[in-house]
Amino acid sequence: MASNSPKLTDSVQLPAQVDLTKTFYGLGVVGLIASGVGYFLNSEQFFYSYLTSYSFFTSIALASMILVMIHHITKSSWGTVIRRIPEVFSANIWIWGIFFIPILLGMSSLYQWTNTEYVLDDPIMLGKVPYLNEPFFVIRQIIYFGVWGYFGYRLHKVSVEMDRTNDWGLTVLLRKISAPGILIFSLTLAFASFDWLMSLDAHWFSTMFPVYFFAMSFQALFPVLILFVFWMHKNGILKNTVTQAHIYDLGAWFFGFTVFYAYIAFCQFLLQYYANIPEETLWFYFRLEGSWAYITYSLIICRFLIPFVLLLNRDRKHNKKLLIFTSVLIIVMHLIEMHWIVMPVLHASGISISWLDITTLIGLGGIFMGLFFSTLKKNNIVPVNDPTLPESLNKHYHQ
Structure with missing residues (x-):
């Protein structure tokens, strides 16, 4: 590294006083116990x-993984100073997969296609039996979490190893992992979205659903990163390392994927609207009837129009108060949209909020964030020996 290169002036260790591992694990245990009573x-x-709740948190971890892969394959430098955050979010998917077991145990309650009598009486469902059957479903989940667990763990481990060894050759290894990883990840994400969410209404199908799931997840990731950066700054962490220029870039990605999300969501609706096939249109029909319609229209306003207008101006992309407001709004809307995708299958007549929605969110959220902090505190929170770090540190916001 050249002597005139910018240097890290902040501590790259997570301070003990802001280690929230025990707090989040405690919340998680309490939430899961309460949810167990609810069962x-x-x-x-x-x-x-x-x-x-599980789909909500998993979407953040999966979006983090693809962001890290894109970062490596493009040899990007803008986000090096914050890359450890998405690395850690995706590093624990191999553990997080254990918490999918309750969904496997509840397949008969969640998915109609597990009901043999229902399938035998329905010609459409009979045609889907080779794919929608319980043994193959379980096998696919093992494959998904095996693939995600490997890539998440490996990308984080190699990055941390570079911190210790200062071996820049590991950047080549990270690209070699990421190149096929993007393709394999895309396929597994697509089929996981089919399995978990689309097959809740097994008659409905949309080839755009995996892209829609990716778009909504990726849009929600940047608000999470923005809020975490502001939380670090509030606690005196990386204040000189993650600058306004990096925050602006996060805001720009946030804005870009807000537009992408809206485009994909509308295209999915439009294609099925003008095709007018009953098996496709009924999914939207139920979400445009009764109180579910309020959520449908609020998604247009709160998940696209408001962030689009607020972030359209260049200078607003590093306005702290505006970014915090917009980020919180999108994270809340992401959860609401996940609820909107899942719950009409159970409550077709209209919106129904259960206390179990809250306890499962707290329980799984506590475990998810507990895993995050327990991993983050073990290593540097910035990849200190990454060859792109000086360029990232030297990044400036151009007026």
């Missing part, structure tokens, strides 16, 4: 609430 009171609601 015995209303098992069907438990499984739907659990699936909603």
Whole structure:
């Protein structure tokens, strides 16, 4: 590294006083115990609430993984100073997969295609039996989490190893992992979205659903990163390392994928609207009837129009108050949209909020964030020996 290169002036260790590992694990245990009680009171609601919360947090981890892969394959430098955050989010998917087990145990409550009598009486469902059957479903989940667990763990481990060894040759290895990883990840993400969410209404199908799931997940990731950066700054962490220029880039990605999300969501709706095939249009029909329609229209306003207008101006992309407001709004809307995808299958007549929606969210969220902090505190929170770090540190916001 050249002597005139910018140097890290911040501590790259997570301070002990802001280590929230025990706090989040405690919340997680309490939430999961309460959810377990709810299982015995209303098992069907438990499984739907659990699936909603699990899909919400998993989407953040998966979006983090693809961001890290894109970063490596493009030899990007803008996000090097914050790359460890998405690395850590995706590093623990091999552990996080254990918490998918309740969904496997609740398959008969969640998915109609597990009901043999229902399938035998339905010619459409009979045609889907080679794919939608319980043994193959379980096998696919093992493959998904095996693939995601490997890539998430490996990308984080090699990055941390570079911190210790200062071996820049490891950047080549990271690109070699990421290149096929993007393709394999895309395929597994597509089929996972089919399995977890689209097959809740097994008659419905949309070839755009995996792209839609990716778009909504990737849009939600940047608000998470933005809020975490502001939390670090508030606690005096990396204040001189992650600058306004990096925050602006996060805001620009946030804005870009807000537009991409809207484009994909509208295209999915438009294609099925003008095709007018009953098996396709009924999915939207139920979400445009009764109180579910309020969420449908709020998604247009709150997940696209508001962030689009607020972030359109260049200078607003590093306005702290505006970014915090927009980020919180999108994260909340991401959860609401996940609820909107899952819950009409159980509550077709209209919106129904259960206390299990809250306990599963707290329980799984506590475990998810507990895993994050327990991993983050073990290593540097910035990849200190990455060859692109000086360029990232030297990044400036151009007026």
